[in-house]
Amino acid sequence: MSVHAATLDHESLACRRCASGIPAGRLALWWVVTSEIVIFGGLLASYLLFRLRHVSWGEEAAHTNTLAGATNTLVLLTSSLFAVLAHRCATQGDGRGASRFLRFTIALGGVFLIVKALEYTGEIHHGYTLLRGTFWSFYYVATGLHALHVVAGMIAMAVVSVGAGRGRQLQRVELVGIYWHFVDVVWIFLFPLFYIAK
Amino acid sequence: MTTLTHPKYGAIWFTLVVLLGISLLGPLTGSTAFVLLLAFGIAVVKAGMVAAWFMHLAVERRLIWFLMITALALMAVLFFGVAPDVMRDQGQNWGALAAGKN
Amino acid sequence: MNAVTLTPPPVTAPAPVRGSFWSRYVFSTDHKVIALQYLFTGMAMGVLGGLMAYVFRMQLAYPGESVPGFGVVSPGKYNSLVTLHGTIMIFWMAMPILIAALGNYLIPLMIGCDDMVFPRLNRLSYQIFLLSAVVLLASLAVPGGGFGGAWTAYPPLSSRGIWNHTPLGAPLWLLAVALEIVAFLMGGINFITTLMNSRAPGMRMHDIPIVVWMIVVASVLFMGSVGPLVAGAVMMLMDQVAGTAFFDPARGGDPLLWQHLFWFFGHPEVYVVLLPALGVVAEIITVFARKKLFGYRTILYTTFTTAVLSFFVWAHHQFVAGIDPRMAHIFTITTLLISVPIAEMIFSFIATLYGGSITLELPMLWALGFLADFLLGGVTGIYLGSSGTDIYLHDTYFVLAHFHYTFVPIAVIAGFAAVYHWYPKMFGRHMNKTLGHLHFWGTVLPFNGIFIPLFLTGLAGDHRRIYSYALFKELARPELQQLRVFATICTVIMLLFQTPFFINFFYSMFRGAKAADNPWRATTLEWATATPPPHGNFPHEIAVYRGPYEYSVPGRPVDFWPQHEPA
Incomplete structure (x- = not known):
């Protein structure tokens, strides 16, 4: 079954062609993911280098909140499940279903941010601030950068879900999903780096 | 498609x-x-x-796999290229050794 | 229902624009308009960067005296001029002209397509780029002045306002660079996707013109290398504005980490601008030698080799930074290795010239000028790539002269070659030849006059980052000062000789001789459409039947065989 949005006047030649066999949107999105891998890769490689050098950072890391981290891992994994279910709906032409699942995903993104905020609050109250030491600087910068990606993903999904609810641009559901899963994968690595390795 | x-x-x-x-x-x-x-x-x-x-990715074209692997490999290059410097900040006294031989 | 097919819905092609000035030239999504926007912005920034060079060269030649048109150069202003000259020339002149302008203009035309895959993303990319330029220029006006920590922004100097005395200029500089990177990531993704998906029917991998390959490989390089710098920039920004200590050795940070993150991007960046320049030269040489490009596949595969190798050479910028000497060995070897593929490409170009029917039209002059001057830049690089000699030459004017001998041919000479070559297609008119010759000789000769003396002062021990040599007895000797004065005079001459170019450029746009659709009798697809190409490029869908460089094919009535002509 082919899913087509509302018919538009005429489509551009550039978008009609598909020499690589991958639709342009998805191809471009994989390049976005590639460029994101090297951004987070550079940050985490730097962190890892410092961490391996300073054994004493283990004591600092002991003060991160493993329970909050684990909760957030669970929240993001579940949100990824909803994102992929939205994609399944989209491939079946069920725009309303896709929109509904995307809204669940956005809600879980919100839960993630709330947990994160509570976690930051607790840590700051106990004196583990950005400037306490370079471990904490890395902790706040890495999780903060990740949280920014979560916010960006939520906004993108909100836009896509509105369109999908009206049956428009359903291929976008998959694209925003790939981005969201990437954000999930980053968290999967942040979790052991900051919360388990102590 | x-x-x-x-x-x-x-x-x-x-x-x-x-x-x-x-x-x-x-x-x-x-x-x-x-x-x-x-x-x-x-x-x-x-x-x-x-x-x-x-x-x-399991059903995506092989090309994308290469893309992801390449990006990760670049990060490995970065890590191992930087590691000898950043992880040894205590100094190996290169200058002192050379001076001692003279 | 499990197995389903998902097709993207049809996307509206940008409707033929007949609207107002604003919708046609400012908010257009047409790739050609965006390319020209990048070109004009890049040229304007290039003029600015050149004028900055004029000011600080005058200070070096006549220390402490008032510079005509600027006034007395204080040490702080000197630092920020040098920093912004470097930053502008790399990020706001070389990249927008060579990658963004040429990529936008040529990729859709050369692969026989009507536009980029994402025209609106393309427009956004230019707008962000423009914003980044505005932020950069605004950083000059804030209290404390523009950032003065050199374009490499080494910490600890760059990481604390109390040390670099530009508490506002430094973060703004960082922000401008970050915005520029975002713009080029968007543009790069667009280029790569367009080439991968939207080629004309019949265009196989080896039918793609070299310049398109080079621009796309450069975009991939940029994308793969810029990530660590983005991460580093975030850390640097936190150091500057929040007071963290990522790069502060006194509080457990590591300044060397920034150098690594910066050069992990910084060296591939050299190839990001070099490759499109080489591509431009390849196109022009084949057209004006009326000969097939020698070793298309060799050039293509050496491009890939260069791209891969360029990720393994970055630490040759840090031989004196206290890096591990064992790593210095490795990076020496990889650095010397990377000269092999580049030399191979240059040999291919020379082999293309050999036995060709060469006509010295303006673009060809510039292309040959590139080959001659870039060669000198490449050869002097060998001394700097070897850690042994680099220890003596590092941070001297020898290094400075070396990289200007690479970057000026890349960004200025090859950039002008491209402008002269594609000008008839862009504006439908020819540029004036006499003014063009005047511009060529008035640029290339003074360019050598600037940097050959600087090689000599560098060998004599001139350090790069000195505000006034009068303060150093052993460097203030008259014979060295004379060389500096000579270089400065040549700078002024070179800048003055850009005037004929701008007169020519804008005069010919309206009054130049009308150009035919294919004035150079070239084979690639951009010449297969009207001049200048209309919105949508081709009147009907075009197909490709052969490689891009079929010149002087025996048995043909004319000496070129366009890609789109059926056999």
Whole structure:
């Protein structure tokens, strides 16, 4: 079954062609993911280098909140499940279903941010601030950068879900999903780096 | 255009959650090496599962795999190129050694 | 229902624009308009960067005296001029002209397509780029002045306002660079996707013109290398504005880490601008030698080799930074290795010239000028790539002369070659030849006059980052000062000789001789459409039947065989 949005006047030649066999949107999105891998890769490689050098950072890391981290891992994994279910709906032409699942995903993104905020609050109250030491600087910068990606993903999904609810641009559901899963994968690595390795 | 067979996403999610639980149990064993190995091993497996099934890399064209592997390989190059400098800030007295021989 | 097919819905092609000035030239999504926007912005920034060079060269030649048109150069102003000259020339002149302008203009035309895959993303990319330029220029006006920590922004100097005395200029500089990176990531993704998906029917991998390959490989390089710098920039920004200590050795940070993150991007960046320049030269040489490009596949595969190798050479910028000497060995070897593929390409170009029917039209002059001057830049690089000699030459004017001998041919000479070559297609008119010759000789001769003396002062020990040599007795000797004065005079001459170019450029746009659709009798697809190409490029869908460089094919009535002509 082919899913087509509302018919538009005429489509551009550039978008009609598909020499690589991958639709342009998805191809471009994989390049976005590639460029994101090297951004987070550079940050985490730097962190890892410092961490391996300073054994004493283990004591600092002991003060991160493993329970909050684990909760957030669970929240993001579940949100990824909803994102992929939205994609399944989209491939079946069920725009309303896709929109509904995307809204669940956005809600879980919100839960993630709330947990994160509570976690930051607790840590700051106990004196583990950005400037306490370079471990904490890395902790706040890495999780903060990740949280920014979560916010960006939520906004993108909100836009896509509105369109999908009206049956428009359903291929976008998959694209925003790939981005969201990437954000999930980053968290999967942040979790052991900051919360388990102590 | 993709022809996509959707796997059982619920089961994959359940496996991921179980893996998360196991990685949380690691610290109870008390062995640091084991904890690290377990935690990062599970992280790699989880990331692989999300990429393969949720991001559909398993059925995506091979090209994209190469792309992802290349990006990760570049990060390995960065890590190992920087490691000899950043991880040895105590100094190896290169100058002092050379001076001593003169 | 499990197996389903998902097709993207049809996307509206941008409707033929007949609207107002604003919708046609400012908010257009047409790739050609965006290319020209990048070109004009890049040229304007280039003029600015050149004028900055004029000011600080005058200070070096006549220390402490008032510079005509600027006034007395204080040490702080000197630092910020040098920093912004470097930053502008790399990020706001070389990259927008060579990658963004040429990529936008040529990729859709050369692969026989009507536009980029994402025209609106393309427009956004230019707008962000423009914003980044505005932020950069605004940083000059804030209290404390523009950032003065050199374009490499080494910490600890760059990481604390109390040390670099530009508490506002430094973060703004960082922000401008970050915005520029975002713009080029968007543009790069667009280029790569367009080439991968939207080639004309019949265009196989080896039918793609070299310049398109080079621009796309450069975009991939940029994308793969810029990530660590983005991460580093975030850390640097936190150091500057929040007071963290990522790069502060006194509080457990590591300044060397920034150098690594910066050069992990910084060296591939050299190839990001070099490759499109080489591509431009390849196109022009084949057209004006009326000969098939020698070793298309060799050039293509050496491009890939260069791209891969360029990720393994970055630490040759840090031989004196206290890096591990064992790593210095490795990076020496990889650095010397990377000269092999580049030399191979240059040999291919020379082999293309050999036996060709060469006509010295303006673009060809510039292309040959590139080959001659870039060669000198490449050869002097060998001394700097070897850690042994680099220890003596590092941070001297020898290094400065070396990289200007690479970057000026890349960004200025090859950039002008491209402008002269594609000008008839862009504006439908020819540029004036006499003014063009005047411009060529008035640029290339003074360019050598600037930097050959600087090689000599560098060998004599001139350090790069000195505000006034009068303060150093052993460097203030008259014979060295004379060389500096000579270089400065040549700078002024070179800048003055850009005037004929701008007169020519804008005069010919309206009054130049009308150009035919294919004035150079070239084979690639951009010449297969009207001049200048209309919105949508081709009147009907075009197909490709052969490689891009079929010149002087025996048995043909004319000496070129366009890609789109059926056999």
